[in-house]
Amino acid sequence: MMDNFEKDWKKHFERQIGQGSKVPTPRPEVFHAIEEKLFPKKKRKYKVLFWLLGISGLFLITTLSFYLWPSTITSDDGASVFPSVLSNENTSEMELAANRLVPLEESEVEESHPKKNLTVLNKNNKAQSILSRSSSTEYSVIKGTFMNENVNASGDGYIIKFANDPKAAEVEINEASFVPKPMNPNSSDFILTNERDLATSLKTDDKLLLTQARSPKTLRENSSQGVKEIVFKHPQSLESNIELLDKLAKIKLMSLKYEVANPSMNTFSKIEVHRQLTKPGWSISSTGYYIVWNDWLNTSFSSALNPADFYKERKSGFGVSLSATKPMSKRLGLRLAASFQRIQSVSGHSSNVTYSLSGEENPMENVHNMTLGTPYGLLQSKVTFNRVNDIVDDQDLLIDVISDHSFWVYSISPSMEYRLFSSPSWGINISVGPSYAFLGSITNDVQLRVQNTSDIMVGRNQRIKDQQGVKSGFLAGIGQVDISCRINHQLALSASASYQVGLTPIFESGSWKSYADAAGFGLGLQWSFP
Amino acid sequence: MVTTTENNKLTVLRLDKTLVDEILSGDRNSFTVLYNKYQVPLFAICMRYARDYLMAEDFFQEAMIKIYKNLDKYDENKGEYLTWASRVTINTCLNHARKWQFSKMSFGLEAIESPVTHNFAIENLSIKEMLEIINVLPDGYRVVFNMYVMDGYSHAEIASTLGISVGTSKSQLSRAKRHIAEQIDNRYFWSKTS
Numbered sequence: 001m002m003d004n005f006e007k008d009w010k011k012h013f014e015r016q017i018g019q020g021s022k023v024p025t026p027r028p029e030v031f032h033a034i035e036e037k038l039f040p041k042k043k044r045k046y047k048v049l050f051w052l053l054g055i056s057g058l059f060l061i062t063t064l065s066f067y068l069w070p071s072t073i074t075s076d077d078g079a080s081v082f083p084s085v086l087s088n089e090n091t092s093e094m095e096l097a098a099n100r101l102v103p104l105e106e107s108e109v110e111e112s113h114p115k116k117n118l119t120v121l122n123k124n125n126k127a128q129s130i131l132s133r134s135s136s137t138e139y140s141v142i143k144g145t146f147m148n149e150n151v152n153a154s155g156d157g158y159i160i161k162f163a164n165d166p167k168a169a170e171v172e173i174n175e176a177s178f179v180p181k182p183m184n185p186n187s188s189d190f191i192l193t194n195e196r197d198l199a200t201s202l203k204t205d206d207k208l209l210l211t212q213a214r215s216p217k218t219l220r221e222n223s224s225q226g227v228k229e230i231v232f233k234h235p236q237s238l239e240s241n242i243e244l245l246d247k248l249a250k251i252k253l254m255s256l257k258y259e260v261a262n263p264s265m266n267t268f269s270k271i272e273v274h275r276q277l278t279k280p281g282w283s284i285s286s287t288g289y290y291i292v293w294n295d296w297l298n299t300s301f302s303s304a305l306n307p308a309d310f311y312k313e314r315k316s317g318f319g320v321s322l323s324a325t326k327p328m329s330k331r332l333g334l335r336l337a338a339s340f341q342r343i344q345s346v347s348g349h350s351s352n353v354t355y356s357l358s359g360e361e362n363p364m365e366n367v368h369n370m371t372l373g374t375p376y377g378l379l380q381s382k383v384t385f386n387r388v389n390d391i392v393d394d395q396d397l398l399i400d401v402i403s404d405h406s407f408w409v410y411s412i413s414p415s416m417e418y419r420l421f422s423s424p425s426w427g428i429n430i431s432v433g434p435s436y437a438f439l440g441s442i443t444n445d446v447q448l449r450v451q452n453t454s455d456i457m458v459g460r461n462q463r464i465k466d467q468q469g470v471k472s473g474f475l476a477g478i479g480q481v482d483i484s485c486r487i488n489h490q491l492a493l494s495a496s497a498s499y500q501v502g503l504t505p506i507f508e509s510g511s512w513k514s515y516a517d518a519a520g521f522g523l524g525l526q527w528s529f530p
Numbered sequence: 531m532v533t534t535t536e537n538n539k540l541t542v543l544r545l546d547k548t549l550v551d552e553i554l555s556g557d558r559n560s561f562t563v564l565y566n567k568y569q570v571p572l573f574a575i576c577m578r579y580a581r582d583y584l585m586a587e588d589f590f591q592e593a594m595i596k597i598y599k600n601l602d603k604y605d606e607n608k609g610e611y612l613t614w615a616s617r618v619t620i621n622t623c624l625n626h627a628r629k630w631q632f633s634k635m636s637f638g639l640e641a642i643e644s645p646v647t648h649n650f651a652i653e654n655l656s657i658k659e660m661l662e663i664i665n666v667l668p669d670g671y672r673v674v675f676n677m678y679v680m681d682g683y684s685h686a687e688i689a690s691t692l693g694i695s696v697g698t699s700k701s702q703l704s705r706a707k708r709h710i711a712e713q714i715d716n717r718y719f720w721s722k723t724s
Binding site: 005038 | 558561562565569570571573574577583586587590591594595598599652653655656657658660661678679680707710711
């Protein structure tokens, strides 16, 4: 049992705590530390999750869009195919209207569906589609022949809309919209232009609502009446068949004339999907870039550059390249690039020469044939040393040799381009290939300075042999990544990063080789041609 | 029939439980609310057991983290949130207290006698003074005094918790009270003389 002291102590203590007056509390830092301990991990976790999910999502979307993006190809002969299965989910209503519809004759089908510019949907040709998208304005057209014996009746009309897209505008087809066929006044063609990518909409079941009534106005008021639903479906087997037929048509084994339609659905004799996409064509890019070269001199050449205080600076410069790319398959393309670069660098070393009094062929003048080392080979110069003061003995001269090098390099590089990612708005390409560079010209501005005496100065410096090695050019391997952002269907802005490494023969014999590598970054424009 | 007090209590319970649920669902604001609501009594526990303010902050921080990491174990049917949180805080303090070296020496029964200190002397102490008095006690005295007087442990429980004998617990308590009484007397004396 607690005694009075204990009870009083506890009671008083707890009362004051309860009142909260002047009770010490932990500093705010403690709260922040606790909060930091309890929540920031979550925050960080969320951040990490955000980025992880974001990147994964992006990757997933990229991959999915690449693999699932519906594609079109244009057959060589422009043969038309239509991969749509037409079915009617509202058969009873269709049957009600059937008495007003007449079947379409084969001749009419051909007449109303010219073979030109018709395409086939094919999931297996995504790259083709992507290439097409990147080079043309795209929109889709549903074309159908509409058969109706009452079409010429005054006030007849139809409303067509996509059931799966509430935002899609209704298209009114009235008698004025129809183009009557001379051969068959009961049939009319209509064209429905859809701003959406119809191929995409057709990937999933899509419904085209056709409402038929005496008058469009009446029709709107009684839109539930006479509504026909046409459901587009894409069974894989059908696509395969169409692809096969399309291939057969390409090799002229058969003429392509077939239609897929639900026999019970005779409102539309045929529906085709047109995509006014052109075959992928050439694209031309022009890029300006900054480039940095590194020379990795081999040991034997370095050791030849005596004395040992030889130095070189990293060379850098600017270049312009022009490239043309021809798509070869789904993702691959052949690329040919030509570029020229202007590169500048500085190298130098010291050298020893003896000024001989007895060797003065002209008064107060010695002439020496000097071999001067540069990273790009050895130069030979006839250097005149002039004595400006009297000397009594031969002089050992310590000479600084400084060379300013300026190159024009022309290169040609055929490469294979791989389309890593492509969307209508941007894409990533990587290209790998060999490159051959010619040394268009090299200017070596060599300056010599006598370091250890002011009695003798360098006079004329007559080049008698320039370095020959790199003039013959060098072979390199080049890798490049381009990120392009499409401005419009023909023009794209691109950023390129490239890296190349090659062997540079230094001497005439080519036996002494050094390595060089270069990294560049550029910005350019890309034109696509249909 | 539910009285007003009971109603208030129920409201508090419900609010605490609501806050707990909100914290468990990731609401940081609720965490701040609950923290501010009970930081005084919980920090007071730490102040009682710790040697000083900084040590109390360490205890408090550790206790809070334990509390919020184990919020899902809080059962409102078993009692108020503050009771549960206080128990976690006391246990946290005792975990540290066990590491301190207590005097194993028992004192004679005469030491158990209660100090003679007037109630009005205790009544005049501020919370700050009370904590100052406790904080300067030797570790063993302070822990046993807190466990027995403030937190309702029996000597047997204290002995078991701290790994000391019951006699040691009793003698530590007695010595603690004597220390406290002396300090109260001193403070009272100096306050009267000044």
